[in-house]
Amino acid sequence: MKNEMILVLDFGGxxxxxxxxxxxxxxxxxEVHPYTVGLDEIREMAPSGIIFTGGPxxxxxxxxxxxxxxxxxxxxxxxxICYGSQLMAYLLGGEVKTAPVSEYGSTQVxxxxxxxxxxxxxxxxxxxxxxxxxxxxxxxGFSVTASSNVCPVAAMENADRNLYATQFHPExxxxxxxxxxxxxxxxxxxxxxxDWTMESFVETKIREIREKVGDKKALCxxxxxxxxxxxxxxxxxxxxxxxxxxxVDHGLLRKNEGDEVEAVFGPEGPYELNFVxxxxxxxxxxxxxxxxxxxxKRKIIGEEFIRVFEEEAKKIGAVDFLVQxxxxxxxxxxxxxxxxxxxxxxxxxGLPDCVDFKxxxxxxxxxxKDEVRKAGTELGIPAYLVQRQPFPGPGLGVRIVGEVxxxxxxxxxxADRIFRDELESAGLxxxxxxxxxxxxxxxxxxxxxxxxxYDYAVVLRSVDTSDFMTAACSEIPFAVLQKCMNRIIxxxxxxxxxxxxxxxxxxxxxxxx
Ligand code: XMP
Numbered sequence: 001m002k003n004e005m006i007l008v009l010d011f012g013g014x015x016x017x018x019x020x021x022x023x024x025x026x027x028x029x030x031e032v033h034p035y036t037v038g039l040d041e042i043r044e045m046a047p048s049g050i051i052f053t054g055g056p057x058x059x060x061x062x063x064x065x066x067x068x069x070x071x072x073x074x075x076x077x078x079x080x081i082c083y084g085s086q087l088m089a090y091l092l093g094g095e096v097k098t099a100p101v102s103e104y105g106s107t108q109v110x111x112x113x114x115x116x117x118x119x120x121x122x123x124x125x126x127x128x129x130x131x132x133x134x135x136x137x138x139x140x141g142f143s144v145t146a147s148s149n150v151c152p153v154a155a156m157e158n159a160d161r162n163l164y165a166t167q168f169h170p171e172x173x174x175x176x177x178x179x180x181x182x183x184x185x186x187x188x189x190x191x192x193x194x195d196w197t198m199e200s201f202v203e204t205k206i207r208e209i210r211e212k213v214g215d216k217k218a219l220c221x222x223x224x225x226x227x228x229x230x231x232x233x234x235x236x237x238x239x240x241x242x243x244x245x246x247x248v249d250h251g252l253l254r255k256n257e258g259d260e261v262e263a264v265f266g267p268e269g270p271y272e273l274n275f276v277x278x279x280x281x282x283x284x285x286x287x288x289x290x291x292x293x294x295x296x297k298r299k300i301i302g303e304e305f306i307r308v309f310e311e312e313a314k315k316i317g318a319v320d321f322l323v324q325x326x327x328x329x330x331x332x333x334x335x336x337x338x339x340x341x342x343x344x345x346x347x348x349x350g351l352p353d354c355v356d357f358k359x360x361x362x363x364x365x366x367x368x369k370d371e372v373r374k375a376g377t378e379l380g381i382p383a384y385l386v387q388r389q390p391f392p393g394p395g396l397g398v399r400i401v402g403e404v405x406x407x408x409x410x411x412x413x414x415a416d417r418i419f420r421d422e423l424e425s426a427g428l429x430x431x432x433x434x435x436x437x438x439x440x441x442x443x444x445x446x447x448x449x450x451x452x453x454y455d456y457a458v459v460l461r462s463v464d465t466s467d468f469m470t471a472a473c474s475e476i477p478f479a480v481l482q483k484c485m486n487r488i489i490x491x492x493x494x495x496x497x498x499x500x501x502x503x504x505x506x507x508x509x510x511x512x513x
Contacts, residue, residue: 058098229376229386257391322357328368369390
């Protein structure tokens with residue numbers, strides 16, 4: 001049976017994925033689609049509700065994204081957020097204007113709690129605003145259900161037609177009661193029952209995979225990270241020994257990681273998998289020699305991965321399916337949707353044109369990271385594996401700025417090990433989203449003992465994040481950083497400077513290259 005679905009219609013705003021996650025946190029499945037998706041396709045999807053996202057444009061400009069007004073006559077409830085609210089107002093005959101000053105950040109609004117959307121929320125609410133244009137006049141048939149000092153229509157609705165709009169962002173955690181508003185929309189307005197749980201996802205996926213693969217063979221690209229580990233265990237529950245997991249040690253793993261992965265998934269570990277470890281370090285270093293451009297490095301690593309898999313597949317013989325641990329943010333961030341390309345993740349955008357498998361199976365393609373972890377728990381994977389920090393497919397290749405060499409890999413592995421050990425022994429590990437050492441391409445003069453040095457600068461990076469779409473630099477006590485610096489300079493040959501990266505995402509990315 002098909003899950004209920006909320007369609008998140010993407011007008012280019014930065015919180016699009018967050019909206020979908022918030023809906024899913026209410027146990028209702030949500031999918032993000034670009035605003036270019038046609039009315040007929042929407043009819044076919046038959047969503048229980050539609051959410052128009054925010055976006056950077058002004059609705060009254062000709063080139064701005066609009067939508068066929070027929071969408072309001074489908075009889076499907078719609079919630080417009082930020083740009084989406086202005087678009088709803090504009091298309092239905094209201095007035096949208098530019099404000100002399102933008103309204104940005106936490107704002108107090110007065111709310112009419114008799115609205116279905118605001119039922120159970122406070123009358124004086126703190127909400128997150130981020131706009132310059134505003135709705136000056138709501139369309140006919142709409143009533144205003146929230147306002148602030150500078151925003152006359154902070155929310156509006158036409159309850160008879162099930163059309164709702166908020167100028168503010170209920171999906172952002174700074175909107176107190178934002179979760180309640182989303183939940184009111186999906187349950188009270190759209191009438192969803194909440195059939196999206198990881199238990200049902202895992203059950204359905206296992207069944208679908210069995211039907212699809214039958215008694216053919218599949219090869220799983222296992223990196224030992226959360227995503228591919230969950231994909232591997234899911235696949236193995238579905239097709240048992242028809243699955244072979246190939247773990248490529250590309251020489252870009254963290255220190256001792258190859259052995260750690262083998263200990264869990266290899267013959268000594270708890271799973272009954274066909275496990276093959278391929279030591280392909282030299283091959284990757286050769287391909288990467290002299291290459292400095294980050295996207296090119298990713299593509300080379302991605303392509304080489306696939307070549308190694310193809311070779312392994314030939315050895316096994318008659319392998320039809322390649323399994324990858326791609327997850328939803330990879331799909332969206334790789335620009336396969338409408339959003340701009342930020343970087344190509346090797347397991348999506350970097351695939352070579354010709355892949356020697358009949359089909360690729362990406363069982364986690366529709367899941368956000370926290371859902372992958374829940375699915376992993378559902379599958380009985382131990383917490384220490386399921387809660388692991390993410391590690392990028394291209395590995396240390398994207399934590400070394402400029403050319404990758406075996407020597408640089410050794411430096412970054414050793415520095416990273418020290419940084420992680422020190423954070424963990426200071427009791428700071430579990431609280432952070434991701435922390436690691438990266439290597440700059442900068443060498444500078446230093447002095448050690450009586451000698452001049454001309455060595456590399458290591459960067460320590462630690463970020464707090466739950467969704468990996470945005471992140472803030474973690475506050476690490478200075479004494480801990482000092483200790484890391486001392487140990488790295490003393491213990492890691494080739495390093496004479498240690499820097500701490502303060503950048504948040506945006507404007508930075510989490511990885512550093
Ligand atoms: P960024 O650097 O894009 O990272 O802010 C967001 C999250 O994605 C991981 N990441 C990658 N994962 N292939 C992957 O499989 C990649 O090329 C890649 N680049 C970044 C990163 O570790 C972080 O968790």
